[in-house]
Amino acid sequence: MSAAAFRLALATSFILSTPALAQQGPPTVVVANPIEETVVDWDVFTGRFQAVESVMLQARVSGYLNEIHFQEGELIQEGQVLFEIDQRPFDAALDEAVATRDVYIAQRELAQIELDRARELVERGARPQSEADQALAEFQQAEANVALAEAGVTRARLDVEFTLVSSPITGRISEHYIDVGNLVVGGPNGATELANVVSVDPIEFVFTVSEADYLRYARLEGLTIPRSNRDTPRPVYIQLMDEDTWEREGQLSFVDNQLDPNSGTLLGRASLENADGLLQPGAFGRVRVQGSPEYQALLIPDDALLADQSDQIAYVVNGEDVVEIRTVETGPIHRGMRVIRNGLEPGDRVIVSGLQRARPGSPVAPQTEDLTAQLEE
Structure with a gap:
C-alpha cells in the first residue's frame, strides 16, 4: 500500500468513528435510595x-480402691455411687466402736445402781453424804463415757458411708484418675483426686x-x-x-x-x-x-462506600444527574447492610453500582434500583 493510500484509509477510519464517540454520552450507574429502618447496635x-x-471428686477416708461404678464420659445423676473403697477395715472399726459403747452402757447401769444404793443409805444415816456424792460423780462420768462412745459409733458409721464416693451433682463425668487396687488418700488435705463432674x-x-x-x-x-x-x-x-x-x-x-x-x-x-x-x-x-437503644438509621450496601484516608464517603447523584461526594458516619452491619448514622438523607440517590465509572462533578446516567430485596432476615 502506498503512503497516499494509507493516509486515506486512516482518515476514513477516523471520520467513521467520530459519530460513535459523540454519541457515547455520560456513563451509566445504578442508584438507590437508602432504606430507613429502626436498628440497635450490638x-x-x-x-x-x-x-x-463443677466438682472434683475426692474421698473423705483413706483405703484401697475396690470398684469403679461408671463408664468414663457418661452422664451421671446426683447421689449415684461412683467409687467404692474397701470397707472391711471400717466395718471392723464400727464393730469395735459399738462394743466400746456397750461396755460404757453397762458401766453406767452399774453406776446408777451404786448411786441409788448410796442415796438410800445416806437417808437412813448409815453412810456419810460424801459417799453419795462420790457415787453421783461416778454415775455422771459413766454417762459422759456413754455419750463419748455414741459419738465414736457415729463417726465409725460415717467412715463406712464415706467408703462409697457418690456425685453431689448431676452432670457428665470425666475419666477416672486412679485405677482399682491403688491406695486412695482421703481427708481435707492432700486427698487423692478421683474424677471430675461438670x-x-x-x-x-x-x-x-x-x-x-x-x-x-x-x-x-x-x-x-x-x-x-x-x-x-x-x-x-x-x-x-x-x-x-x-x-x-x-x-x-x-x-x-x-x-x-x-x-x-x-x-x-x-x-x-x-x-x-x-x-x-x-x-x-x-x-x-x-450496645445502644433503638434508633432510626439509613442502610446502604457496604460496597457503596469508599475510603478517603480516615473518612468513609459515598457518591450521590443530585437532581441534575451530577455526582457529589458525601462524607458519612458509619455504624455496624445490620441485615447485611451498612448502617449510616449521619451524612445521607432518605431521598438521596446513592450510587450502589458503577462506582468506577463515576467522577465527582461529572454527569452520569442513573438507573434506579430498590434495595429492599437485598435485606437479610
Whole structure:
C-alpha cells in the first residue's frame, strides 16, 4: 500500500468513528435510595463456656480402691455411687466402736445402781453424804463415757458411708484418675483426686468487657448493665466459632462488682440452655450484647462506600444527574447492610453500582434500583 493510500484509509477510519464517540454520552450507574429502618447496635465479645457446677471428686477416708461404678464420659445423676473403697477395715472399726459403747452402757447401769444404793443409805444415816456424792460423780462420768462412745459409733458409721464416693451433682463425668487396687488418700488435705463432674444444662458463657465499654453501657439511658444477678437479666445472643448466625439466646445473669485493676476489664456471665449437650465447658465462642437503644438509621450496601484516608464517603447523584461526594458516619452491619448514622438523607440517590465509572462533578446516567430485596432476615 502506498503512503497516499494509507493516509486515506486512516482518515476514513477516523471520520467513521467520530459519530460513535459523540454519541457515547455520560456513563451509566445504578442508584438507590437508602432504606430507613429502626436498628440497635450490638457489641460482640469473645469468651468461653463454663459449667454452672463443677466438682472434683475426692474421698473423705483413706483405703484401697475396690470398684469403679461408671463408664468414663457418661452422664451421671446426683447421689449415684461412683467409687467404692474397701470397707472391711471400717466395718471392723464400727464393730469395735459399738462394743466400746456397750461396755460404757453397762458401766453406767452399774453406776446408777451404786448411786441409788448410796442415796438410800445416806437417808437412813448409815453412810456419810460424801459417799453419795462420790457415787453421783461416778454415775455422771459413766454417762459422759456413754455419750463419748455414741459419738465414736457415729463417726465409725460415717467412715463406712464415706467408703462409697457418690456425685453431689448431676452432670457428665470425666475419666477416672486412679485405677482399682491403688491406695486412695482421703481427708481435707492432700486427698487423692478421683474424677471430675461438670453440670451440662444449663451452661454459662463468661466474657470480659473493657472499662470504656462498661462506662458507655452505664451511661446509656434505659440500658444500664445489671451489677449483680439480683437485677433483671438482659437478653444476649451467643455464637459458636463455626457459626454465622446468632440463634442461641441466653440471659446476662451476672456482672462483677469491680473491674480487674490489672487488665482494666469487667467480668460478665450469661446463662443459656444446653439441652442437647453440644456446648462444652472450655469451648470458645462469641456473645452479642445490646450496645445502644433503638434508633432510626439509613442502610446502604457496604460496597457503596469508599475510603478517603480516615473518612468513609459515598457518591450521590443530585437532581441534575451530577455526582457529589458525601462524607458519612458509619455504624455496624445490620441485615447485611451498612448502617449510616449521619451524612445521607432518605431521598438521596446513592450510587450502589458503577462506582468506577463515576467522577465527582461529572454527569452520569442513573438507573434506579430498590434495595429492599437485598435485606437479610
